[in-house]
Amino acid sequence: MSQDNPLLQHFEYPPFSKIKNEHFKPAIEQALKDARKDITTIAEQSAEPTFKNTLEALEFAGDQLGKVTRIFFNLNSAETNPEIQKTAQEVSPLLSEFSNDLLLNEKLFARIKSIYNQKSELDLNDEQERLLDKVYKNFTRNGANLEKEKQAQLRDIDKQLSQLSLQFGENVLAETNAFELHIEDEKELDGVPESVKDSAQALAKEKEVSGYILTLDFPTYLPVMKFAKNRSLREKMLKGIGAKAFKDNEYNNTENVLKIVKLRYERAQLLGFETHADFVLQERMAKTPENVMSFLNEILTKAKPAAIKEFDELKSFAEKTDQITDFQKWDQAYYSEKLKQEKFDLNEDELKEYFELNNVIDGLFKVAHKLYQVNFKKNKTIDVYHEDVLVFDVTDDNGKFLATFYADFHPRAGKRDGAWMTTYKDQYVKDGKEERPQVSIVCNFTKPSAKQPSLLTFMEVTTLFHEFGHALHAMLANTVYPSLSGASVYWDFVELPSQLMENWCYEHEALELFAKHYKTEEVIPQELIEKIRKSSNFMEGLQTIRQVSFGQLDMSWHNLNPSKITDVKAHENKAFKETSLLPDIPTNCMSTAFGHIFQGGYSAGYYSYKWAEVLDADAFELFKEKGIFDSETAQKFKENVLQQGGTKDPMELYKNFRGQEPNPDALLRRAGLLENKK
Numbered sequence: 274m275s276q277d278n279p280l281l282q283h284f285e286y287p288p289f290s291k292i293k294n295e296h297f298k299p300a301i302e303q304a305l306k307d308a309r310k311d312i313t314t315i316a317e318q319s320a321e322p323t324f325k326n327t328l329e330a331l332e333f334a335g336d337q338l339g340k341v342t343r344i345f346f347n348l349n350s351a352e353t354n355p356e357i358q359k360t361a362q363e364v365s366p367l368l369s370e371f372s373n374d375l376l377l378n379e380k381l382f383a384r385i386k387s388i389y390n391q392k393s394e395l396d397l398n399d400e401q402e403r404l405l406d407k408v409y410k411n412f413t414r415n416g417a418n419l420e421k422e423k424q425a426q427l428r429d430i431d432k433q434l435s436q437l438s439l440q441f442g443e444n445v446l447a448e449t450n451a452f453e454l455h456i457e458d459e460k461e462l463d464g465v466p467e468s469v470k471d472s473a474q475a476l477a478k479e480k481e482v483s484g485y486i487l488t489l490d491f492p493t494y495l496p497v498m499k500f501a502k503n504r505s506l507r508e509k510m511l512k513g514i515g516a517k518a519f520k521d522n523e524y525n526n527t528e529n530v531l532k533i534v535k536l537r538y539e540r541a542q543l544l545g546f547e548t549h550a551d552f553v554l555q556e557r558m559a560k561t562p563e564n565v566m567s568f569l570n571e572i573l574t575k576a577k578p579a580a581i582k583e584f585d586e587l588k589s590f591a592e593k594t595d596q597i598t599d600f601q602k603w604d605q606a607y608y609s610e611k612l613k614q615e616k617f618d619l620n621e622d623e624l625k626e627y628f629e630l631n632n633v634i635d636g637l638f639k640v641a642h643k644l645y646q647v648n649f650k651k652n653k654t655i656d657v658y659h660e661d662v663l664v665f666d667v668t669d670d671n672g673k674f675l676a677t678f679y680a681d682f683h684p685r686a687g688k689r690d691g692a693w694m695t696t697y698k699d700q701y702v703k704d705g706k707e708e709r710p711q712v713s714i715v716c717n718f719t720k721p722s723a724k725q726p727s728l729l730t731f732m733e734v735t736t737l738f739h740e741f742g743h744a745l746h747a748m749l750a751n752t753v754y755p756s757l758s759g760a761s762v763y764w765d766f767v768e769l770p771s772q773l774m775e776n777w778c779y780e781h782e783a784l785e786l787f788a789k790h791y792k793t794e795e796v797i798p799q800e801l802i803e804k805i806r807k808s809s810n811f812m813e814g815l816q817t818i819r820q821v822s823f824g825q826l827d828m829s830w831h832n833l834n835p836s837k838i839t840d841v842k843a844h845e846n847k848a849f850k851e852t853s854l855l856p857d858i859p860t861n862c863m864s865t866a867f868g869h870i871f872q873g874g875y876s877a878g879y880y881s882y883k884w885a886e887v888l889d890a891d892a893f894e895l896f897k898e899k900g901i902f903d904s905e906t907a908q909k910f911k912e913n914v915l916q917q918g919g920t921k922d923p924m925e926l927y928k929n930f931r932g933q934e935p936n937p938d939a940l941l942r943r944a945g946l947l948e949n950k951k
């Protein structure tokens with residue numbers, strides 16, 4: 274059987290054309306068996322534990338499992354079908370059982386611990402020490418060092434937490450789905466884009482009622498809030514979205530929020546940390562809750578004057594335009610959009626004509642070459658999972674092979690929304706032989722038609738640069754161990770290479786390489802670039818304090834002993850005190866639907882969004898100072914950040930590149946929020 278399964282053979286590139294849906298489950302099961310065998314061999318060998326026979330062996334154990342699951346999960350995102358989805362349901366528990374068993378393997382941990390304890394006597398290089406630390410922490414953060422009874426307690430907490438976060442998410446989803454606003458008269462939808470009205474009408478038809486049905490899904494909600502002239506309609510929508518999982522019904526999440534934060538606190542205490550935030554931040558560039566809090570405070574203090582100014586401008590604009598004298602939360606997006614149009618009059622359709630996909634890709638490769646001397650050449654011999662997928666060989670200027678780059682640009686059924694970077698293989702060195710990575714970006718850009726080529730919105734252009742920045746991190750990696758390679762870095766550092774790349778989208782010197790009108794070849798006019806730049810900073814003060822407020826709310830739940838908190842809404846209002854400019858809506862609550870921190874993995878991590886922006890703004894200031902294509906600066910970034918992956922502490926890497934710690938003022942300057950603009 275296994276001879277017929279292409280996933281169980283040796284392969285250099287994923288053998289997409291030979292893979293059938295039914296190959297995945299047996300391949301994953303077999304690979305799991307092999308991986309378990311590898312681990313038993315390492316854990317139960319009679320030789321004394323050494324870095325090589327334990328840490329290094331573990332690093333390369335279960336190689337086939339890694340290869341097969343990458344293909345599987347990448348396809349489940351980019352080209353899925355019901356059969357793959359069903360297999361995912363079946364194999365996911367097997368995979369988490371495997372990683373749980375690994376982390377609970379006492380013999381294995383005893384070996385790792387004995388090596389860790391003699392760390393200073395072993396002659397380890399920086400990267401090896403980093404790997405040892407990472408693996409040791411991975412075990413201890415899951416309770417490997419605790420006595421039996423406490424370990425059982427920890428398992429119990431983990432079980433409860435995973436059920437609670439599941440429940441939390443299901444409640445939010447149920448509430449989203451339960452909301453329907455039925456509109457009979459089209460006049461009430463004045464200003465709402467036709468496409469939104471069309472789908473609202475289609476939904477009404479599906480439900481066999483007349484008129485329109487509005488939902489809280491973002492493709493409906495956001496345009497309604499931005500464009501609907503009808504103020505009471507906006508009010509109903511905003512109150513609807515804000516009351517999610519906070520109403521007096523079975524989906525109310527207030528108890529779940531309180532239970533989750535209490536269990537997280539208990540878990541942290543069991544592991545010897547003061548709070549959950551301390552636990553999380555041990556593995557972050559920011560390191561401590563104090564650092565995060567003072568970071569958020571600094572940004573808030575400096576951005577608030579600008580935010581208040583913008584807010585006043587918005588209020589008087591609303592009063593002047595529509596005699597609104599009691600400006601409310603449901604007015605903000607609407608008047609912001611209106612004022613933006615009045616000020617900048619940026620026509621998306623006109624702008625798109627300068628960003629034809631092939632031109633943009635070509636320009637992106639030119640930018641990458643100018644900075645990092647990488648070359649891209651199409652390779653049509655490599656197997657792909659869909660005919661739209663392009664494959665490139667990536668080499669340096671000396672012809673050395675660096676990576677294989679897959680690019681999958683267009684939407685189709687079976688591909689999830691959004692854009693992302695992923696790898697089929699990471700870079701590493703094993704037994705002296707260097708392996709180069711296989712890197713993929715997946716996007717959802719409009720497909721060209723017979724009538725028109727693929728024209729990108731400006732946001733799609735920055736998205737492409739962003740994902741490509743992640744891809745560079747993976748492609749230029751130059752480490753030994755795969756788990757420290759490329760983008761395998763702390764969460765609050767991983768967005769630096771990606772966000773940094775976006776900066777070139779606003780620079781004339783870069784844009785003239787690719788922003789050419791698809792019919793006339795005319796380079797995008799300077800005044801249009803200026804408009805893009807200014808409009809991207811529009812209402813940045815308000816945006817900034819909004820992000821800060823979410824970061825502060827997150828920390829307020831995780832940076833303390835929560836046992837005394839009984840009222841979720843009152844706690845939240847206290848956390849928002851410094852940042853709220855608009856009247857509170859008593860029936861609304863953010864925490865009960867704050868999926869990032871209560872359902873996903875962003876707890877004590879929401880600050881990372883702003884943190885990463887500071888990093889990229891501060892890094893780009895050096896490029897601005899020296900020239901955006903300055904080879905010395907680019908080289909420094911490549912050598913100290915892109916090639917290093919997670920082999921050193923990120924602050925150390927950053928300082929090696931920049932010569933100093935990141936300064937939040939760079940972000941505020943770029944956003945036009947500080948007076949002394951550089």
Ligand SMILES: [Zn+2]
Binds near residue numbers: 739743768771
């Ligand atoms: Zn990203």
